Amino acid sequence: MKSILIIEDDESIAELERDYLEVSGFQTEIASTGTEGLELALNKEFDLILLDVMLPGKDGFKVCTEIRAVKEIPILMVTAKKEDIYKIQGLGIGADDYIVKPFSPSELVARVNAHISRYERLTNIDKDNNIERSSITIGRIKILLKARRVYVVEEEVKFANKEFELLMFLALNPNIVFSKDKLLDRIWGEESLGDSSTVTVHINRIREKIELDSSNPEYIETVWGAGYRFNI
Template sequence: MLKVKRILIVEDDKSIAELERDYLEIDGFFVEIALTGQDGLNKALKEEFDLVLLDLMLPGVDGFQICKTIRTEKDIPVLMVSAKKQNVDKIRGLGLGADDYIVKPFSPSELVARVKAHLSRYERLKGKDVQNEIIILGLRIDQASRRVFVNNHEVIFTTKEFDVLTFLALHPNQVFNKEQLFERLWGFDSLGDISTVTVHIRKIREKIETDPSNPQFIETVWGAGYRFKR
């Protein structure tokens, strides 16, 4: 018997939240709504959800802080939803660990499509048979438990950051441009923003490199893309 996927919507505009809920429920999801940031954060941490739809502009605790906190406790897709169109907000949200950034207004069918795509991809990643570990110098990637260690100290990675790092480490000395990485790791380029690749590479370097400006693991090949040195 298939498990019904549980979605948490954190949105202070009740009409928007109910519209999102209705379309998701039509597609068979179980949906809960939180109308304040604090309520949404409490639900996200205390209850079990498969995905969170998170507005940025919320009373009390804002979406950025909620995303950051969820990422320290949960390994689930987080999709940010906002009327803020500036790239700086997108970059900040993606940098905090959001899996996607959806700009209002949007069509409900597009929202459902993105939710399904992220859930499907997450399930594929969780269900894969993977080799145990990749060890290069002081970097250790445990694929089975999806954990990363730098000099024997565990470093917390978001789902996407782990996917990007593992993909590059499994293809050492090969150059991949942003378009190739986005297509392989996000898998639905028509619905996403390719700038997320740059954001994730920067965050990964900050976590694994002694000097992110002079990386020893993930180097930039100017005009071509990124390469994992081995």
């Protein structure tokens, strides 16, 4: 049974999320503060984390940053904040998705299922094989596909789940222009809900990690009016 950690200080919302998830076959655990949620996230194994932004103790952004520093499991941020800046900030620190209250419980369950399924597909590695058999090397960048690691000038750089998936997809399809909508559909699938700003945020984050000058990118080029292209 898949296990979900709910970090939410509003008891009624936490219980609503728990009830719908448990009816859908998930096991859940609730933390009502950021500090408690972070401790559980770091010391127990979960398949996905539902993380509120406004929390006592530590806010959701701080909690997400500290979880993402050591774990790559999907993080779905939940908040009443509708402004784009909050979404950009959440995605920028490594959250996989962002859902605004009030939300449909069925939509929440659908997104949870989609993120867990996608994560499992992309991390289906033969764990008995310690040999990193598949990689891409392009200039200063080396991507270990099976180990999901990225090295820039031989130094490992940490990537959030969707950042890695987007970089991997572009690197595996070099010199091809992909529109934001195409990338959104390919990497986020049905959980994207058509928000192409998500792609822009992740492209900018990737550039900051792999480019010598993110304002004048060498690898991921913006093709104005068309999309993005990974140059070789």
